[in-house]
Amino acid sequence: MIEAELSRSVQRWCPGATGATSAAKLSGGASQETWRFDISHPDGPIGAILRRSPKGYGAAPTRAAGLAAEAQLMQLAFEAGVPSPRVMHVLTPDDDLGTGFIMQRVEGETIARKILRDDEFAAARPMLARQIGGVLAGLHQLPLDKLPGLRSRSATQEISEFDRDYRSLNWPKPVFELALRWLRDHDPGPSAEVTLVHGDFRNGNLIIGADGVRAVLDWELAHLGDPMEDLGWVCVNSWRFGEIDKPVGGFGSREELFAGYEAAGRKVDAARVRFWEVMGTLRWGIMCGGMMQRFREGPDHSMERAMIGRRASETEIDLLRLLAPRGD
Amino acid sequence: MQDEPTPIELTKAVADFLRNDITPLISGHQAFKLRVAINILDLVTRQLTREAGSDAKEVERLRALLGVDGSVTELNRVLAGRIAKGEMDLATPGLAEHLWATTMDKLAVDQPNYASYKRELGRGG
Numbered sequence: 001m002i003e004a005e006l007s008r009s010v011q012r013w014c015p016g017a018t019g020a021t022s023a024a025k026l027s028g029g030a031s032q033e034t035w036r037f038d039i040s041h042p043d044g045p046i047g048a049i050l051r052r053s054p055k056g057y058g059a060a061p062t063r064a065a066g067l068a069a070e071a072q073l074m075q076l077a078f079e080a081g082v083p084s085p086r087v088m089h090v091l092t093p094d095d096d097l098g099t100g101f102i103m104q105r106v107e108g109e110t111i112a113r114k115i116l117r118d119d120e121f122a123a124a125r126p127m128l129a130r131q132i133g134g135v136l137a138g139l140h141q142l143p144l145d146k147l148p149g150l151r152s153r154s155a156t157q158e159i160s161e162f163d164r165d166y167r168s169l170n171w172p173k174p175v176f177e178l179a180l181r182w183l184r185d186h187d188p189g190p191s192a193e194v195t196l197v198h199g200d201f202r203n204g205n206l207i208i209g210a211d212g213v214r215a216v217l218d219w220e221l222a223h224l225g226d227p228m229e230d231l232g233w234v235c236v237n238s239w240r241f242g243e244i245d246k247p248v249g250g251f252g253s254r255e256e257l258f259a260g261y262e263a264a265g266r267k268v269d270a271a272r273v274r275f276w277e278v279m280g281t282l283r284w285g286i287m288c289g290g291m292m293q294r295f296r297e298g299p300d301h302s303m304e305r306a307m308i309g310r311r312a313s314e315t316e317i318d319l320l321r322l323l324a325p326r327g328d
Numbered sequence: 329m330q331d332e333p334t335p336i337e338l339t340k341a342v343a344d345f346l347r348n349d350i351t352p353l354i355s356g357h358q359a360f361k362l363r364v365a366i367n368i369l370d371l372v373t374r375q376l377t378r379e380a381g382s383d384a385k386e387v388e389r390l391r392a393l394l395g396v397d398g399s400v401t402e403l404n405r406v407l408a409g410r411i412a413k414g415e416m417d418l419a420t421p422g423l424a425e426h427l428w429a430t431t432m433d434k435l436a437v438d439q440p441n442y443a444s445y446k447r448e449l450g451r452g453g
């Protein structure tokens with residue numbers, strides 16, 4: 001039934017389009033509704049993706065940049081040569097599709113486990129850590145004066161927010177308390193440089209092909225802050241999908257990531273990256289708690305959401321591995 | 329005292345039925361959901377099997393560490409509060425060992441295949 005609205009929409013803004021077919025809701029991406037469909041066109045079908053307003057949303061809604069900002073950021077990234085899909089249309093009330101946007105479909109794989117295991121990506125895998133460094137450097141160089149209005153967060157503010165989010169769960173977790181103390185004690189203070197931060201740059205939010213990174217997705221947590229945050233988040237153990245000795249998304253080493261970043265003309269602060277990795281691990285743990293809460297309180301009473309609640313303990317073991325490692 | 333089969337046996341029977349008899353009949357997104365459902369039942373079975381034993385040990389460790397008595401939830405609240413206030417930290421004798429033991433018991437239920445857990449299990453649990 002979504003095809004009827006999509007058909008009417010594409011005929012309004014895509015010259016020559018005659019309708020929309022093959023609409024299917026994509027699984028994966030827990031925080032936004034994403035559909036794939038084809039635009040019927042006399043020159044042949046055009047692959048497209050619809051992103052529209054969330055239903056059950058994991059992070060606190062105040063953290064989201066909003067779909068309009070997301071569309072603007074993807075378009076800016078595309079124009080600057082950062083791998084990103086081209087935005088085709090920002091939804092208006094006339095579209096009757098909610099809020100969101102339609103973008104060009106980039107072919108490739110987003111499912112992290114497939115990227116890490118399938119032969120198709122065997123040649124790309126060893127290059128990815130370094131390549132990701134280069135992509136992040138490009139993203140951090142997007143001109144600040146062209147960005148949409150975004151929230152700005154220092155490490156200190158983030159720690160306070162995590163503390164509040166964790167306490168709102170009313171769920172005693174000694175390991176999280178330990179992590180919060182560690183973060184306060186190791187807060188590196190304001191970053192000398194403030195840039196665009198993607199906010200959810202990780203294996204699972206990248207479209208990968210045999211040639212490497214084809215697109216960066218899920219810009220909804222973009223904000224202004226310490227660029228080292230993105231380098232720390234991409235190393236969080238949960239995004240290594242089992243390849244725990246390859247910190248960068250299960251692809252490769254921090255050294256490769258840093259080399260790719262610096263080759264693109266930017267500086268790495270390894271101590272700050274480590275701080276943000278601890279921060280990111282706790283952040284994912286608190287997000288898992290948020291999923292549990294959303295499941296329990298009803299906005300998304302799905303089994304998947306319930307099970308993500310049970311992933312908080314993976315961040316506890318990873319926090320212990322970071323903060324209280326045991327000998328061999 | 330309730331009759332048998334036990335909850336563990338009953339839950340396991342349902343999981344096995346879904347896994348062996350229903351999985352071959354289902355495809356697409358419903359197959360994904362079915363896998364999640366089976367994973368949930370397996371988790372519940374693991375928790376029913378292990379929880380009483382691991383909670384008892386956790387309470388024992390917490391009582392020694394904190395010098396107070398209470399339920400496993402109450403004692404965790406006390407510990408969380410003391411860490412938050414800076415009264416206990418990784419320099420406190422026994423705290424790191426307690427947190428490791430407790431976390432390993434959680435992973436044994438939540439995600440026994442999680443790579444970090446398997447690595448740490450290889451260090452002797």
